[in-house]
Amino acid sequence: MPREAIIHSSDDDSFDDRNSNNQDDLTNENATDSKSALRRNAEEDSALRPKRMDEMIGQRDVFERIKITVDAALKRREPLGHILFDGPPGLGKTTFAMCIPAEMGVDFQIASGATLKAPKDLIPYLTNATERSVLFIDEIHRMQKAVEEFLYPAMEDFRIDLTLGEGVNARTLNMQLKPFTVIGATTRAGLLSAPLRDRFQMREHLDFYTNEELASIITRNAQKLSVGMDDEAALEIARRSRGTPRIANNRLRWVRDYAVSRAHGFINLEVANKALEMQGVDILGLDPQDRKYLDTIQRVFAGGPVGVEAVAHTMNVSPDTLVDEVEPFLLRSELIVRTRRGRILTEQAIYHLKAINRK
Numbered sequence: 001m002p003r004e005a006i007i008h009s010s011d012d013d014s015f016d017d018r019n020s021n022n023q024d025d026l027t028n029e030n031a032t033d034s035k036s037a038l039r040r041n042a043e044e045d046s047a048l049r050p051k052r053m054d055e056m057i058g059q060r061d062v063f064e065r066i067k068i069t070v071d072a073a074l075k076r077r078e079p080l081g082h083i084l085f086d087g088p089p090g091l092g093k094t095t096f097a098m099c100i101p102a103e104m105g106v107d108f109q110i111a112s113g114a115t116l117k118a119p120k121d122l123i124p125y126l127t128n129a130t131e132r133s134v135l136f137i138d139e140i141h142r143m144q145k146a147v148e149e150f151l152y153p154a155m156e157d158f159r160i161d162l163t164l165g166e167g168v169n170a171r172t173l174n175m176q177l178k179p180f181t182v183i184g185a186t187t188r189a190g191l192l193s194a195p196l197r198d199r200f201q202m203r204e205h206l207d208f209y210t211n212e213e214l215a216s217i218i219t220r221n222a223q224k225l226s227v228g229m230d231d232e233a234a235l236e237i238a239r240r241s242r243g244t245p246r247i248a249n250n251r252l253r254w255v256r257d258y259a260v261s262r263a264h265g266f267i268n269l270e271v272a273n274k275a276l277e278m279q280g281v282d283i284l285g286l287d288p289q290d291r292k293y294l295d296t297i298q299r300v301f302a303g304g305p306v307g308v309e310a311v312a313h314t315m316n317v318s319p320d321t322l323v324d325e326v327e328p329f330l331l332r333s334e335l336i337v338r339t340r341r342g343r344i345l346t347e348q349a350i351y352h353l354k355a356i357n358r359k
């Protein structure tokens with residue numbers, strides 16, 4: 001049964017460690033190398049992730065509202081109301097979800113909507129939930145309908161209805177749960193049913209970070225990774241990180257490796273530029289996949305309008321990857337627009353592709 005262990009608020013690294021357990025299927029000759037590289041990345045991810053709310057940078061409006069509810073819940077000694085975070089990947093949904101129980105000094109558990117296929121998958125999480133603890137459900141939009149309906153009374157009245165036996169002998173058992181908090185995260189708020197959405201007292205949308213906010217995150221994380229860097233370089237990496245802390249951390253790690261290998265371990269503007277160019281990251285922060293998406297719409301579909309499925313098939317990637325990971329930043333940067341007839345490239349995108357191809 002897909003169930004994560006209860007994590008006590010003091011076990012800071014437990015969540016990130018779980019990412020490093022997903023590597024058992026590496027069987028080729030390089031498996032050991034890849035495994036240790038993945039483990040190193042997972043460990044670094046854990047080291048870079050803020051552990052307390054005060055370490056979080058950006059998202060000030062959301063941050064202030066969460067601080068107030070956490071403070072009020074602590075003062076009233078009550079569980080926090082259920083909270084839903086939505087927004088593109090890598091913007092801090094999980095980080096918020098982990099910092100909140102740390103702030104409150106309560107236990108938390110982590111589940112993934114994709115692995116909750118039947119109510120029985122959810123039962124252990126609910127029965128294990130301790131007083132005022134947090135149950136974080138990532139990708140909550142992927143939860144099956146039956147699981148969702150099973151969750152309703154748990155969220156509303158801290159109660160579940162278990163059906164025992166079958167047919168005429170079936171009886172329903174009411175089970176009382178400890179008062180607890182569900183924190184849901186989704187990249188697709190639109191896919192959530194209205195009854196589920198309405199059961200969250202707070203719904204918070206996370207938006208892209210400013211370059212200055214990302215530069216602060218990068219500067220702080222360079223210190224954590226023990227690499228020297230100047231402010232210009234931090235801002236340049238920030239500009240090329242698509243407004244997303246996870247991407248900023250990945251870019252920083254690559255630039256750090258490049259600096260160690262080619263530049264005596266110090267990151268200045270020139271080193272940052274060279275490292276990012278080598279990775280195919282352009283001045284807008286777009287990587288080869290982003291440009292391939294724009295280029296496909298331009299070349300194959302004459303600039304659009306075109307449906308996302310058609311673009312995905314031509315690129316040989318899943319439409320979900322495009323919708324979740326590629327399109328949000330391109331939309332926000334006004335490189336594409338979404339119309340009822342499909343995606344259309346903007347003048348700005350055509351100009352950008354021309355400029356890149358001229359190089």
Ligand code: ADP
Pocket residue numbers: 045048049050055056057058059088089090091092093094095096185217245246249
């Ligand atoms: P999501 O759950 O939205 O996909 P995460 O919370 O896993 O994103 O964030 C990805 C990484 O970005 C984290 O490991 C953390 O290092 C960094 N990060 C996210 N939000 C912040 C923030 N507000 N301040 C500093 N770092 C952050």
